[in-house]
Amino acid sequence: MEFGWTPEQRARYDDALTAARRRFAPESGTPGLAPGDWRALGELGLLGASVEPKYGGGGHGALDTALIFEAFGRGCADTGLVFAAAAHLFACAMPIAEFGSVTLRERLLPDMCAGRTVAANAMTEPQAGSDVATLATTATRVDGGYLLDGTKSFVSNGPAADVFVTYATTDPGAGHFAVTAFAVERHADGVRAGEPFGKLGMASCPASEVTFTGCFVPDDNVLGERGQGSVVFQQSMLWERTCLFALYVGLQERLIEQAVEQVTRRRQFGRPLAEFQSVSNRIVEMKLRLESSRLLLYRACWLIDRDEPDTLASALSKLAVSEAALAGAVDAVQLLGGRGYLTGSGAEAALRDAVGGTIFSGASDIQRQIIARELGL
Structure with a gap:
């Protein structure tokens, strides 16, 4: 099994990360999609990443699409905006692309991929x-x-x-x-x-x-x-439970970067916080959860790209990433202390955003039931 990224994948990830950091600010807290931001997501290729190019998409497979969403989850502090894009693509554009008639695809998908419409x-x-x-x-x-x-x-x-x-x-x-x-x-x-x-x-x-x-x-x-609605829905869930949650892999990466910067810079009792074992151990656990869940997500995407979509792999990925993101966000707030509890720190917003990941696309306990069923229990 190959664990490395190709040069093309690395370049695509780096470009997406740079674009996310430059273009998008943290969410304002005001409900709603900003039209300018939505069109920018279309121009950057996020809204149609896995749709065929003839309908305006990027034509990427599941893993390459997940890498793009991972980059945006890391670089864009407005997690809600990236989630809106993922819901639009995986729960709407992909069912239309995979199950819609040719005329329906031609009528709806180009505008959806370009950010001219929202799904x-x-x-x-x-x-x-x-x-x-x-x-x-x-x-x-x-x-x-x-x-x-x-x-x-x-x-x-x-x-x-x-x-x-x-x-x-x-x-x-x-x-x-x-x-x-x-x-x-x-x-x-x-x-x-x-x-x-x-x-x-x-x-x-x-x-x-x-x-x-x-x-x-x-x-x-x-x-x-x-x-055939159940088939359509389950196929969309395979996309959603894998590629969508790549944004939470990126969010975990962002939180670890923030925590490391904080504990190496801030001093207490005459030495950096990073020198306290209880502090460093907490960050090690964040990293362990990140890398473990990342591997499960990449494997689930890899199986989709091999035309071997696997319900067990998808459920394991969704459960691991969502629970890791929530635990990591709690750790980040604790590591930043009082600053982490304040709005505007990034950590408290990440915590609020991470809670939803354990509920939508099938709650954590539903994923556990799916996993148990796939194991024959």
């Missing part, structure tokens, strides 16, 4: 979070398409979205084939996005409810086939 994934419902097989939203067959009725909750990018990738029950009682996936455009009659939720972190990625009321969706906007 949001509408799966979660008030009574269907971890259990996505019990969707109350329905899609009723009519001439030429479907009528959608229902409410989705916790829709990342929802208030700003121009396109929604959503899922609805078309065949109750059909088990694994009960749900169908759709791409719904914001201007369609019967689509209403609610006001942004107040959230603990990631303010730059606004989230809201989205309601569909008698919303007509033409047949051409179906992703895959009728009843």
Whole structure:
């Protein structure tokens, strides 16, 4: 197995890291996507990194895409903005690219990759979070398409979205084939996005409810086939649970850099903090968690690139990275002391942003259940 990066990968990572540091400031705390920032993400290739070039994307595989998001997670202190880009690409653009018709891809993907439009994934419902097989939203067959009725909750990018990738029950009682996936455009009659939720972190990625009321969706906007919604969703989750969480690998790297700078510069009791074993040990643990989770994530991406996507590898990666990022953020706040507790330090924002990583894309305990199931337990 090859653990090194090619010169092209290194150059791409370095370019992305430099661009992120130069272009993007820490989040303001005000909910919402800044249009200028979103277009810049498109120009820098983040919003279409894994989409085919003929639709405006970069054509990168899973690992190369993850490296780009890792660089942005490290270089951009506005984690919410990078998360919004990842949700847009992996939960929306990739399902359209992999399951949409040619005409749908040609109509939607170029603007999505360029940052001219925003996409949001509408799966979660008030009574269907971890259990996505019990969707109350329905899609009723009519001439030429479907009528959608229902409410989705916790829709990342929802208030700003121009396109929604959503899922609805078309065949109750059909088990694994009960749900169908759709791409719904914001201007369609019967689509209403609610006001942004107040959230603990990631303010730059606004989230809201989205309601569909008698919303007509033409047949051409179906992703895959009728009843294939679970397949579409699980494929998007493979992308999301691997490549999206690369941004949290980058966040861990940024926190370690900040902690090392702090403990080597600050002195207490006549010597640098770094000379206290309890301090250095804490940073060693941060580094250990980072490198362990990084390897799991790279392996999951590598398997996708080999056309051998693995549910176990994806779940292990997501669990390890999200838990490591949260633990690392707590350590960073402790190492920075009072400064780390202050807004504007970077550490407290990273802590708030890291909490969500253990909840969305399948909570940590759900990942443990997936892992147990894959082990035959």
